[in-house]
Amino acid sequence: MSDALDEAVAAQAAWMEDLLVELVAAPTVLGAEEAGQAVMARAFADCGLDPVDVPLDARALRADPHASPFSWDVAGKRNVVATWAGEDPDRGRSLVLNGHVDVVPPAAADLWTGDPFVPRRDGDWLYGRGAGDMKAGLVAMTGAVRALRASGVRLRGDLHLQSVVEEECTGNGTLACLLAGHGDGADAAVLTEPHPDHLTLAQVGVLWFHVDVRGVPAHAARAAALGRNAFDAAGRILDALRGLEGELNAERHAHAWYRDHEHPIALNPGVVGAGDWTSTVPAACTLSCRLGLYPGQDPAAIMARVETTVARAAASDPFLVARPPVVRYDGFRCEGSVVDEDEPLVRALSAAYAGVHGTPPALQATTATTDARHFVRRGTPAVCFGPRAEEIHGIDERVSCASMVETARVLARFVRTWCGETTEVRAGARTGGETDGNS
Ligand SMILES: [Zn+2]
Missing domain, CATH: 3.30.70.360 (Alpha-Beta Plaits)
Incomplete structure (x- = not known):
């Protein structure tokens, strides 16, 4: 069963690498996120989902006590979200997979081996600003969903995908999604930040x-x-x-x-x-x-x-x-945030990781912040887990493409067990093609 799902993820590897290259080529620094969001909207659609825009509304954000202050114009900025609706939500758990499309500036473009926004492949490494933090994470979560759907899995609980802006400066992108009701109150959230071989439970x-x-x-x-x-x-x-x-x-x-x-x-x-x-x-x-x-x-x-x-x-x-x-x-x-080690999310994601890697992940704290805090504050346990990257915010940032696919394998297994899988015949299919299941 898991072997078949692993194969389904492996079959997405080329699609995932193409998507990563396309995303890294979009220089999504603050104020220029749209090129990346257009790519992500197409990627969600390519999974058979309907991408939906969640615009950043300056007034609504400033009215929320947990928004960070900002002096710049956010008009025209959007998060892109999509929901894979569960078929039996009473017997399944809901989940948010969240990643940010914005990246920090190159720091010193002249010190890079190549143009920071021209993706460069060297063996397993894909170089470029934002490759690790965290476009490969966005790709891993989307690739996992594409593999699950391609293999015919039908979920019980809802799965929400979020590609957000402004994680690197305010966190107001994810906050806007939750204020708009997307993924708010979900049973768990995973942020596919570059945190390999461990789950991040605490952050400053x-x-x-x-x-x-x-x-x-x-x-x-x-x-x-x-x-x-x-x-x-x-x-x-x-x-x-x-x-x-x-x-x-x-x-x-x-x-x-x-x-x-x-x-x-x-x-x-x-x-x-x-x-x-x-x-x-x-x-x-x-x-x-x-x-x-x-x-x-x-x-x-x-x-x-x-x-x-x-x-x-x-x-x-x-x-x-x-x-x-x-x-x-x-x-x-x-504020910082902490998730308890005994949370069902931590146990289930650890089990999925162990199923792929043989041993459970470490449980760690980070000395950085992530958007996980918004979920935790609103009652949704949230952890970070994702591909292996080096030199994030540094020179010659890079990400391991193999680890990106491995992350998708872990996520695919986790989604299936967390949200639950239904094999029940869809209403309407029972009577041989009748589309109205309300008979
Ligand atoms: Zn990040």
Whole structure:
């Protein structure tokens, strides 16, 4: 039975690799996700499902307390979803398979071996920005569904597919799906992020904040007498924030999933902008940072600690005391989440993994965030599991095509046992082709 399903997945391998190449060739950075969503809509249709758009509605998102703040325009953006309706939902469980189509920028395109958005195959590796994080995951979940349908499986419970935007900056894409009712209240969710050989049960929250520091511009030649350098001042703010990072990591012992991590809470000054001329003292500097927080911590509490840290640094600095920096929020503001090891989802997905690989997967925590938190907060247990990738967010990001197909094998087995399979004769088929089963 499983052998036949494995063969059905193997038969999709070429279709899956073609889809991966097409997706990686779509440079779906923030604001340019549509090319990838068009591909995913066709892929869902190619599984015999009806793709449905879930647009991002700025007003509806901003009205939800769990949306992350955003300053950019989301008009015209869409998630693409599809539902494979179960035939006996009372006796089957529902499931969401979720992946994000958006990718982070290449970081430094000149350091890549090739163009980050021209997919390149080398042995088992497929190179390209987003190949691992997480287009191969989107492909694996879609390939699993295509294999199940091609082999004639009929599910009892509903299966929901979601290809979402904005996972890398806000998480508002998945939130929009749930607010629209798609997959909301499902019995489980699997996010096919690049988490191979383990299921991710715990994740940190993430806060994006931006510190605006002002200076006094002057000719560089008179900098000492007349200028006040905003970039230098921002450096002193960053020193203070590094102190907060140290404090937060020292608190890891109170958090079960993270006490053995050396450095679970990372402060990343990711973007710095200052000045407009090399011979002018910069008048302004903006320091854009990402900071993690433990599951169970309220993002508001971490925001308060960031603001206090910045205010204290300013109060003890003669330059900054006269020009108090401003802390703004734009992008991620989200809590962490944890799923219990005894959840039926964890046991069933582990069993499916063991059926393919021989041994059960490890159960882990990640020091990153994913959209799993939205499901968990709304009562749907959610874990991450997916293909093997290297250098995500780095140079020469790549994904193992074999692991993508193996992920699809695990998912296909899992979907069949989780949602349940019905072999009952469809109503209407009983009387030899009568289409109205209501007789
Ligand atoms: Zn990801």
